[in-house]
Amino acid sequence: MENPNYDRYVKKANNKDVSLEDLRDRLAEFAQVRGWDQYHSPRNLLLALVGEVGELSEIFQWKGEVARGLPNWSCDDKEHLEDELSDVLLYLIQLADVCGLDLGQAALAKIVKNARKYPVNS
Numbered sequence: 001m002e003n004p005n006y007d008r009y010v011k012k013a014n015n016k017d018v019s020l021e022d023l024r025d026r027l028a029e030f031a032q033v034r035g036w037d038q039y040h041s042p043r044n045l046l047l048a049l050v051g052e053v054g055e056l057s058e059i060f061q062w063k064g065e066v067a068r069g070l071p072n073w074s075c076d077d078k079e080h081l082e083d084e085l086s087d088v089l090l091y092l093i094q095l096a097d098v099c100g101l102d103l104g105q106a107a108l109a110k111i112v113k114n115a116r117k118y119p120v121n122s
């Protein structure tokens with residue numbers, strides 16, 4: 001059955017030029033129209049984030065070392081990994097948002113701090 005809202009989401013999701021701000025705004029709208037803002041406190045989002053990190057960890061659990069690029073993984077396994085990585089990212093973005101922080105700028109600033117702490121050839 002045709003679902004204009006879903007189609008709109010899929011169309012938006014196909015945009016390749018994605019930014020953290022774009023994701024933040026889409027997530028805020030997603031939560032707002034569902035009346036979920038009341039549940040999205042910093043603590044609740046942190047707990048949800050940790051839960052998703054657990055689900056991400058399960059994918060690698062008991063597998064032994066995994067080669068870069070995941071050469072022997074099926075498409076389904078890779079899609080599952082994409083889903084769980086995305087869940088972690090999406091909760092992280094929402095956590096930063098409800099804390100009133102600019103995650104993109106904070107991450108850039110942290111890279112500069114890291115470079116100072118770990119200079120090349122140190």
Ligand SMILES: Nc1ccn([C@H]2C[C@H](O)[C@@H](COP(=O)(O)OP(=O)(O)OP(=O)(O)O)O2)c(=O)n1
Nearest residue numbers: 027031036039052055084086087088090091094
């Ligand atoms: N209150 C909520 C509930 C869900 N989500 C979004 C963020 C995640 O991307 C995804 C998490 O949804 P589920 O709790 O259904 O978790 P999974 O997608 O991991 O499903 P499952 O645990 O069944 O594998 O939905 C959200 O932003 N706020």
